[in-house]
Amino acid sequence: NGLQYVIQDHKDVGGQAVHATLEVHVGSRDESAGEQGMAHLVEHAAFMGCDRSRAALATKGGQSNAETDYHHVSFETVIPNAAGLGEALGLLRQAGFEAELSKDVVERERLVVLREKAQMDTHDYAQECAALEALHSENVLGTQFPIGSSHLVQGWTVKQVKDFYKKWFRPANSTLFIVGDLAGRDEDVISKIEQTFGDVEVGVAPVRKPVHHIWSPKTPTIRIDPQSEESSVGRITLMSKQPVHPLRTRLDMRRYVAEDIAIRAVASRLQRASRALEVPVVAEADCLDSIREGCRVTSIRIGGTTVDGAKRGVSQAARVVEDVCSSPLDEEEVMALGQEYVKGLADMKEASSAEQLQMLMDLLLLGHTPVAPPDATKLATETVREVTPAEVMEGARRVFGGLLDERLRVYATGRGWTQSSILKAIDNGVREKGPRPQPLALHCHHLLGHQEASPPRVLDIDKNGEVYSTRLATGVKVRVVQSSGGPGNYRMRVRWPGGALKGRSSAHAAVASHVLASQWQKADGNVDAFMKEHSLSEPVMGQSLEWTEISVSGAKGVEAALEFVKFVLQTQVEAGAEGSAHVAKALASLEALESGRELSIEREGLDRLVGSMYPHTDVLREPKGLGQVREVTRELSWGDDSLLEIDMVGDFSSPQEAFAAADKFFGASKMMEDEPKAETAPTLPSVADSWTDDPQRVSMPKVANDRALVLLGGGMGKRPEWQVALLAEEILNSALFKRLREEARLTYDARGSFLVPDRPNTGTGHWTVAVHTDPADATQCAMETLRVVREQRMVDDSSLARAKAAVMGQLSQLQTANAFIMAMLDKPGGLDRIQQVTPEEVEAVFKAMRAGPRSAHVVVAEGEARNLCLVHLSTIAPPRKKGAEAIVKPKAKAKGKAKSKARAKAAATASVEGDPQEADVLIEACKS
Template identity: 80%
Template sequence: MRSRKGNGVSRRSAVEAAAPIVEPSPILPRNPAVRVGTLSNGLQYVIQDHKDVGGKSVHATLEVHVGSRDESAGEQGMAHLVEHAAFMGCDKERAALAMKGGQSNAETDYHHVSFETVVLNAEGLGAALELLRQAGFEAKLNRDVVERERLVVLREKAQMDTHDYAQECAALEALHRENVLGTQFPIGSSTLVQGWTVGQVKDFYKKWFRPSNSTLFIVGDLNGREEEVISEIDRKFQAVEAGVAALRKPVYHEWHPKAPTIRIDSQSQNSAVGRITLMSKQPVHPLRTLADMRKYVAEDIAIRAVASRLQRASRGMGVPVVAEADCVDSIREGCRVSSIRIGGTTVEGAKLGVREAARIVADVCSSPLAREEVRVFGEDYVKGLADMEDASSDEQLQMLMDLLLLGHTPVAPEDATGLAKETVKEVNPMEVMEGARRVFGGLLDERLRVYATGKGWTKAAILEALRQGSMEKGPRPQPLALHCHRLLEDDESSTPHVLDIGKHDGVYSTRLDTGVKVRVVQSAGEPGSYRVRIRWPGGALRARSAAHATVASHVLASQWQTADGSVDAFMKEHSLSEPVMGQSLEWTEISVSGAKDVQAALEFLKYVLGRQVKAGAKGSVHIAKALASLEALKSGKDLSLEREGLDRLVSRMYPGTDVLREPQSLGQVQEVTKELSWGDDSQLEIDMVGDFDSPQEAFSAAGRFFGSSKMVEGQADDETVATLPNAADSKTDAPQRVSLPKVADDRALVLLGGGMKERPRWQVALLAEDILNAALFKRLREETRLTYDARGSFLVPDRPSTGAGHWTVAVHTDPTDAAQCVTEALRVIRGMKQVDESSLARAKASVMGQLSQLQTANAFILAMLDKPGGLHGIEQVTSEEVEAVLKAMCVGPTSTHVVVAEGENDKVSTWLVCFVTIAPAKKKGSEAIVKPKAKAKGKAKAKAAATVAAIEVVHGGKEVLSLVGMPRPFKSLRELDMDEAATQVVEALK
């Protein structure tokens, strides 16, 4: 017998020397409420019976698995156009759904086209599924619909061609330079969209929009009727022809490039504002087993550790820096993206931020965290999962779609929370360090992708800042404080005493000894939670402009935060949300939500307000730092067309508000901060809504922190109460120059507005708004095919003494269509005189469908405190009441302001200003008289005359109009010198 040659190692020894066999990790428990099935034609359905705290709504979405990533080189934007034509061609189905209080929408992204519906309850699913079937698989795509939506898509593309959008695209190009995700965006190519035939559109639809290439999601309160829902799905979709869907090509990602990719925006070279995003990407690892979850928890703790240290470092810098760290599984791109974003400062300040970020990442990737830190961040992760147990049906639908698309196992929220609690106990610091390397390691090696804007960036400078930061020695970067039990000293609170409490319509109220008014509403809509709002008179009329609000947000949003993070720790410990500072027309307010003791929320608000008083003081470091940030941002400010136009419109309607005044100096910043404060504590109002054991619990907490001594003591005279000027008081004056926002394509905003003769009930105004918007949509989009977006709204003050309010209509359009849009919009407004019962019924169903989903939310209850009549008042509104509001739109202010810009000027096509006043009609039915105040010259004269002639046909015009124009000939943002363009246009408009 022949002997075998070997290495002399026995079989037993070889077995003993082999690596141990690793037992497979247990799989995660699948959510039993999620049911998945497939019809015989290939349509997959996913349904989940989900009890929504906010109501009984049901969401149904049809996701077709095709997006911009699947388009060929000559099809860029085809999925978007098909989505528009397929959805908007379903007029009857959309109307039937709206009559039942349902809502619908559609969207296109990299990886899908989705048709979305929401109905009030499961009984309305039939109409929703009818619409989804028609749009998804049986769309007619008639020529008139395709041509109409082609114009809509082109205008939508023009609106999106802003500087911000271009920067977003450029960042994606840096992240995905090796595949189509960096070049093929869902919005598509205008040139290609213009050239496709109707036949090509139909061919694309037939190729991709097949049942076997689609998934139907239904999530909501099905009340245990899943079998009935499945039967309804089968009845609606079973007869749809299966067909053969095209195969999707995988997207190629270069996970290990040979060198970093760094892209510096060439168009921002004149801007002193420094912004930079550090990115890396890796494959998505499906979350299917307990071992997967353990890795995921370790990575999440690492992300929180880096973000915490980065926040503390940015607050401690001498320059204003905003720094954020994150890592997400991106369904849009099919990969995991880690990023650190730094901005809000100069380029030199951002470089310091990059260096500090590299130092922090290197530290967390090389040194284990303290066990206490791991535990606290782990508990934050568990709390986040626990919060998902109260997710709305809409939120649950989005999570379910994301989980399945990424390959994760959907786990019931309560099971996920329980598993996370056990996992957090087991994860150790070494695992967290390894997780940090997986998540952020790519930011310090060749996997780095960078996008930066601002003057002074170079590739060498970026790499050097990263190198210095990662090599820097010294004390370890500190996280934010992990614990904080109190924010105020004992002498800043008092022992509560018995209060004289009144009650009216379920609202309890009292006044504290300091004069502070307190209202309490008991609500179990969000069990165990509450929302607190503190406000004072002033609001937008006191702030006067968006610029003032910007300064205030810089001062007030940062002044309460501390570098050590003790306030953050207090908020975390007491489950408090981030404070929100807002301005309505009449009020300035700060609100916060919580899930534990309401006393903590009131202590926090007292602390915030106390710091605010100090922030406005002379020599405040908060104001100085905010001003430095404002100056940095101002040099690269990208004007918003909407803000610019609305500010101009409101300034003409209410000239006393001085909305365009820009704060420039330190003194003016202090002035703004004081304007957003209050004159005496007796002006403060505290409102609390929540699941309290008793109203006295909330009143006692308010009395403890706001009932003993005043923060501000003065005279609360009438001057401190905001009063809305009468829109009829506006006067004709010289035309204002049009400042151009930095955009690449043709775009205009037509704004119309007028004062109300009498203040309507808020319920009537809501219904009038819905009816007006339906009429605008029909006329401007369906009949004349002029515009992509038109929106009317009514502003009704809460307090009668403030004023009657006003209405506005905003129309986004092309410069060439602006005059016709003015004409058509005014014709709609002039025609809004009679309201039939069917239109009123549809409006009531639409408004109630939207509001009924919110009625148990604490924030909604707060908003309704000053709105008498409640939701049931909507059903009581008569057609005569709505007609009265719509007729009031025809009255308007006593004078009209029109800014029309049009014409050409060599390189930049500008709008020459033709300022006109539309006088009231001499008699009923006669034409308005149009008197030009400034004449165009040269070649532009004929165009200006044509514009005036177009406006002349409008009867009885008394509206405020403001048209803000854009540069026209530039099609590529990357070739456009923005500063040069803006300079030429401004000169042309002088």
């Protein structure tokens, strides 16, 4: 019947997961003028109509999803092992070729798609679309986005939806991918494929029209965002595009290696040039074969500053590109950058099955020939030895030349841009004389001055699962995991007690991160760094409330990254009470960005929710100011080096190699030595402070009217273990999906989460549930969500088993992808503790949610329309009196005003405590 399939037996480092994905070759680029968004709606209806197949997959611990892009619709499944492959393939067959597309499902998913569209109608999304329009002004990629047109989505009949499905969703127009631990049983897998798909009707394969591109336009295309004229923040993207050159022969490989070296050369020079500017500038250069556009896209993005600063960044970028395109690199740099490319390929041997699957899909979609990672590494190693500086220069012209001539495409935002000023900035950079731009050094060079060599020390090393740990002579704790992490990178984190609880404000981390950015220009090494900012929406294992963290990655050796970390910390110590000299530059950068910052609906809503939960502190709230220099210094300080903890991940030959490097920089002498002061340990507000507040409405006229956000939350009576809380999250979210989508048939996107403090003495933590929905459904969403929270009591073994499989799958992917979850691994029990969790322990978490004396929820609506029912319940605790609960759903046939009144009545008859004084329910009547 024409179905293609691709199988790769891949042993996942993190487990035995198997990924099966059906890719149907149709997307928004294939839609006619009256079908914009049809592929997206069909994907929703086809996938969500497979209730039984998805349930069967869940019994095997499997997960499923679906997505639509410009070029394809994909139905995705992942199972813990190959035993569930039959259920996964059954779901893919039904969704891909035999979806019923009933009227009920189509109408429900139509509302979901419209809600997603409204949710995406933000200023950032509009800017992304405008940039794509500048890049693809001559074809549909610049106007036909996968999310679709709300006007058209509202008008299609069920027959039109079915006709589109029948035309495109055919075996001959699809490819099946299976990647994972197949235990060498390829023939068994092929047999299952034949059994599942062999009798699917062939049908008529559709013909796809090619996308029209103008590769050599007569003049540059420049778009300046008119909506950003009031902003002083300057952002600009310089782009060009060219056809994808399929990678099929050794000559093709040689071209690609030369171009990759050129890209790395431009990127490193641009980083160094932007760091040397007097104003803060963030500049990035990249070139990739984009499956989204179906072509090769070169881009240089400049921002983080004012428009005038961005213009200087444009000139620097033009100068760097002109230099690499016209002057050969020296052979040593060509070889060094080529080795980085080889190492990146070599590290793919530890890629997860999910990463291997995505790579296979991308390669085939773009016409490349897939090569097994070991063979690709061998071929690349041989090719790098052969590539000459002249070939790299030619590669740079192919990749970046379009940024300096009529092939240029530009999208800019901010007050002060004009077409002539952009072209003038580029011309100034090309004409600028002087020494050629220099690349970043491959290592940090003596940032700390002369380092006296110390004799090797014997360290006591402990092992807990995948984590090795020791303490240096200075008291610094060091943890190590052997893993390549991101391709070619070593990653590390240094942290010490502090965080938002210490400074009583989350604004400090924002300043501190810019302090680090300012130090980059002194750190002449291939390292990157950031300080973690604090927010309410931390994952369950989030710790930035209680710790100050600096994360660093180094692509050329662990010592370069360690030296940079020591340099940053030593600089702060030497600066003393007044703080680093870089603080002034950090504040200037933040002030430039502040005028362009707007709170999102969720951020604003979370702010208000936290304000009602914790009225006596602003620890968790979004920073409204920049903070003071002394406060920033306090955030960056610690009392004694024994409070420091260093985590390292990398492709070490042995843990001893990593420990020796840490000992070289942090084991000889202390930076800070003092007895810890007897300070009162800062804590999160207790559950008793989680006090109810009146429901609040936030009106944001700049955003669409048809969006609402329901936020619920409260303190917990008892602090759970993080492993148990993770499983409770998974079970809670499954229950929310079942109740709101499958039973109540509401259009929503809900996510529940827990914040569990890292240390027992800093509080019990709290929970939140955020529900994005339509304003018309907001009241019922609030009621149904409260019911889900109330009813989370008994946890059966099968639900817990599915949650464990899902959580372990997610964490295993994280561990394989970047291995940077040592904060979890190092806690008592580690990941093994997840498998030991009992139903009673998860039930205790749900009990802790209900045990607070008070809880709060807020309903927030965007837009000017005042048509939302707000309902406020004084408690989420279960009713004490028999008969106190009377949930009344609106009648199915209620319409117009009758429907609104029915919803209001349903809200008014909500469950409440038996105390008459607490039984008041506040209702704001619906307004049409």
